[in-house]
Amino acid sequence: MATTAAAMAATSVVVLDRGNNTTCTINLHGATVVSWRVNNQEQLFVSKLASFDGKKAIRGGIPFVFRKFESISLDLAAQFGAWSFGPQHGFARITRWHLERAPDRLHNGDVEAIFSLMDNEFTRSIWNYQFRITYRLILREKELHFHIGVYNPSKELSFSFNMLLHTYLKVPDVRRCQITGLHGCHFIDKTRENALYQEGREVVTVNEWTDRIYQHTPQEHVITNVVSGRKMRLHKYNFPDTVIWNPWIDRSREMSDFGDDEFPNMLCVEAGNVTSPVILLPGTAFEASQILQQFKCPYDIINAPKKSKKKSKSRS
Numbered sequence: 001m002a003t004t005a006a007a008m009a010a011t012s013v014v015v016l017d018r019g020n021n022t023t024c025t026i027n028l029h030g031a032t033v034v035s036w037r038v039n040n041q042e043q044l045f046v047s048k049l050a051s052f053d054g055k056k057a058i059r060g061g062i063p064f065v066f067r068k069f070e071s072i073s074l075d076l077a078a079q080f081g082a083w084s085f086g087p088q089h090g091f092a093r094i095t096r097w098h099l100e101r102a103p104d105r106l107h108n109g110d111v112e113a114i115f116s117l118m119d120n121e122f123t124r125s126i127w128n129y130q131f132r133i134t135y136r137l138i139l140r141e142k143e144l145h146f147h148i149g150v151y152n153p154s155k156e157l158s159f160s161f162n163m164l165l166h167t168y169l170k171v172p173d174v175r176r177c178q179i180t181g182l183h184g185c186h187f188i189d190k191t192r193e194n195a196l197y198q199e200g201r202e203v204v205t206v207n208e209w210t211d212r213i214y215q216h217t218p219q220e221h222v223i224t225n226v227v228s229g230r231k232m233r234l235h236k237y238n239f240p241d242t243v244i245w246n247p248w249i250d251r252s253r254e255m256s257d258f259g260d261d262e263f264p265n266m267l268c269v270e271a272g273n274v275t276s277p278v279i280l281l282p283g284t285a286f287e288a289s290q291i292l293q294q295f296k297c298p299y300d301i302i303n304a305p306k307k308s309k310k311k312s313k314s315r316s
């Protein structure tokens with residue numbers, strides 16, 4: 001019996017429930033995390049106009065960008081090429097993933113699930129390579145962990161890819177957010193013809209159309225004034241770049257699946273491999289991970305008291 005669209009849609013979401021109104025919901029369409037609730041507070045932004053037709057990428061949550069990140073500066077375009085075919089931000093976010101391991105409660109109360117994507121007729125029609133991706137999500141009390149493995153099962157062929165977690169944070173007012181860990185980093189500014197600049201600010205704020213690819217960023221960013229004034233720590237491993245994006249007024253109007261008035265309530269902070277492709281030799285694997293941690297801290301990040309250095313022996 002053909003699976004109806006409704007049945008497909010119904011079986012398209014997987015929920016990790018840790019109790020205490022702490023849940024994470026994943027749509028198999030793109031293995032897109034479409035909700036992360038901590039004590040019943042939603043941490044992720046999903047547009048009210050987002051499409052769930054199983055075709056278009058979901059506008060919000062955490063789309064999984066693979067195998068390409070698009071439209072960057074000329075010389076890099078030469079490297080990555082505005083490839084003649086294939087979707088913006090790659091095919092993974094518009095392909096149905098497989099639920100490899102259903103949600104399972106671990107001994108410490110955390111809940112884990114594993115998703116996977118392998119090459120299929122659609123992906124090979126765009127990019128004729130064998131591959132396998134596993135995507136392990138772990139829901140903790142105030143944290144969400146992402147562990148990614150990319151495998152090249154071929155015996156002869158190497159392949160290259162970009163990969164990025166296109167995280168849409170939900171925020172009460174993006175103008176009040178501060179982002180750490182970008183000071184001194186070079187960035188490609190897509191709002192200024194992909195020119196290269198260096199970040200001079202101690203903390204980055206967003207008060208206009210912002211679309212920047214920060215290169216070789218440190219492993220950690222803290223974003224202030226996310227949901228209910230809390231902070232979000234983003235810890236990443238093997239993701240050397242960080243993209244910061246907010247479409248602001250004009251770009252919002254250009255997107256049919258994004259409300260004109262929604263830009264103040266979202267901030268994309270995206271960990272990824274954007275500016276240099278990962279090359280995967282035959283029979284080898286690549287691993288990367290991200291941890292999102294929601295936390296409360298009375299101080300703003302600039303004036304937070306510095307960790308007190310241990311008193312030197314001589315003074316005691």
Ligand code: TA6
Nearest residue numbers: 057088089166190211243245270
């Ligand atoms: O990650 C930032 C970005 O590349 C922006 O340039 C903007 O295009 C955004 O992604 C959304 O892209 P999408 O393909 O989802 O419309």
